[in-house]
Amino acid sequence: MPTTIATASQRLLLLTVCMLALPATISRAAEDGERPNIVFIFTDDHCTQALSAYDPTRITTPNMDRIAREGMRFDRCYVTNGICGPSRAVIQTGKYSHINGFMTNGNRFNGDQQTFPKLLQSAGYQTAIIGKWHLVTTPQGYDYYDVLKGQGPYYNPPMITAGDDGQPVTRPHTGYTTEIITDKTLDWLREDRDPNKPFMVMYQHKAPHRNWMPAPKYLNWLDDVTIAEPETLRDDYKGRTQAASHQQMTIRDHLSARDLKLGDVISLNPEQRKVWDAAYEPKNKAFEAAKASMTEDEIFQWKYQRYVKDYLRCVKSVDDGIGEILDYLDESGLAENTIVIYSSDQGWYLGEHGWYDKRWMYEESLRTPLLARWPGHIAPGSVNNDIVSNLDFAETFLEIAGVPVPDDMQGRSLVPVLEGQTPDDWREVFYYHYYENPGAHNVARHYGVTDGEHKLIHYYALEGKKIDDWELFDLKSDPNELQSVYGSSDYTAVQQKLQTQLEQARQQFNVPEDTNIAPQRRNRQQPAAKRKQ
Ligand code: CA
Secondary structure, three states: OHHHHHHHHHHHHHHHHHHHHOOHHHHHHHHHHHOOEEEEEEEOOOOHHHOOOOOOOOOOOHHHHHHHHHOEEEOOEEOOOOOHHHHHHHHHHOOOHHHHOOOOOOOOOOOOOOOHHHHHHHOOOEEEEEEOOOOOOOOOOOOEEEEEOOOOOOEOOOEEEEOOOOOEEEEOOOOEHHHHHHHHHHHHHHHHOOOOOOEEEEEEOOOOOOOOOOOHHHOOOOOOOOOOOOOOOOOOOOOOOHHHHHOOOEOOOOOOOOOOOOOOOOOOOHHHHHHHHHHHHHHHHHHHHHHOOOOHHHHHHHHHHHHHHHHHHHHHHHHHHHHHHHHHHHHHOOHHHEEEEEEEOOOOOOOHHHEOOOOOOOHHHHEOOEEEEOOOOOOOOEEEOOOEEHHHHHHHHHHHOOOOOOOOOOOOOOHHHHOOOOOOOOOOOEEEEEOOOOOHHHOOEEEEEEOOOEEEEEEEEEOOEEEEEEEEEEOOOOOOOOOOOOOOHHHHHHHHHHHHHHHHHHHHOOOOOOOOOOOOOHHHHOOHHHHHO
């Protein structure tokens, strides 16, 4: 078809002439138009067991699944320190907790240090963060921030944003937090951003963090079904060291009346309270009436169902919100040149080992969901089994934006992995380190390495005292990590190999010996005069 070819050549010629004639500023804008946008969708405490692209047994998450179907699902995304604030600091900096300084949830993030949003911003990207921040200090490196105060409640959240004078102001909101965060993100995408610049937006939910308060429309959702119990719900903690039995995070004993929606309800206004009580009161009355004749295990089963259903209900609202964002990207034409990433700050126990919460180097909390869609770069429906990490996110965002990755970042860009070309020298071993003990749920301080087939863990401090306990797991024969084989003659070579890899990893990442294990004294910073009173 010669006519078509001639037309195409003419178009090309015309385009070349036009481009040569363009002033520098416009040509820069055109170049900006080609740099991809980044939508980073992040949740708090969401595990792969409650995301149907990974595990369809408990919930269907059609919108999260859409990202997996049109992009890549990562089956081994490990976090370096499995708890909320520290994971976020790792993502900001691309550095382990002992380097970025945010080691436990009691810390304050030093926002003066190098972060990926600052680097994107100086490269001409427009940056925004909406929702959960949880790093205490005011966000730096963002053109726009509107973040929850601290953990933030599920209803009517106060949120902090920059006022007219640029100083942070706290504003009240009415409604369900997950929906408010989605609406604010859509508002920013539709109306507030500069359409002539590429953007990076962090759309970050509080859900499904404790205490799992569902949206009004989902208060009775799942009432008529029974959620499958995990195999290890009744774990007796034999086969592991003292750490496993010293924790305080069991569904059986450690959920509060508030967690179970049997006690006081927080943060609801009178209208919301009415809707809430209409849903929970009949269910609670039925339980209270039956309780006297229930066995201990039946009460435990009831607690599990109440806990897991409220968790899943919170996930459902997040999935709905993601659907709205994906629809907007389609309608606006942005989808084609936007990478959409879904992840959580760490995994979570949905009853495995009898637990809720996170913190451990065991699989359920070590592994976090990671899904990514990037048209033209990621093959739809791909599944990746390389060991990747939240340590790699900052480096990935920088490479996507064409910004050089600073040498002092400790992870690696996932761009080649996303494009199906994992480098030959990709990591084979992963280093983990958890510090928050003494602390909530009493999980011992520990560090360790895994190559995805075996895992070596060293517990070194519990309740302010030094301990020296080791666990070794064969993840192929014992995927639930119930029986440590540390010291077993069958595993001498494996143990030796992992021990060497552990030492190498600690050297590679400059991990200092953690000797500051005593409980923090609250009054230590008081001036001498006050102490005398
Ligand atoms: Ca978390």
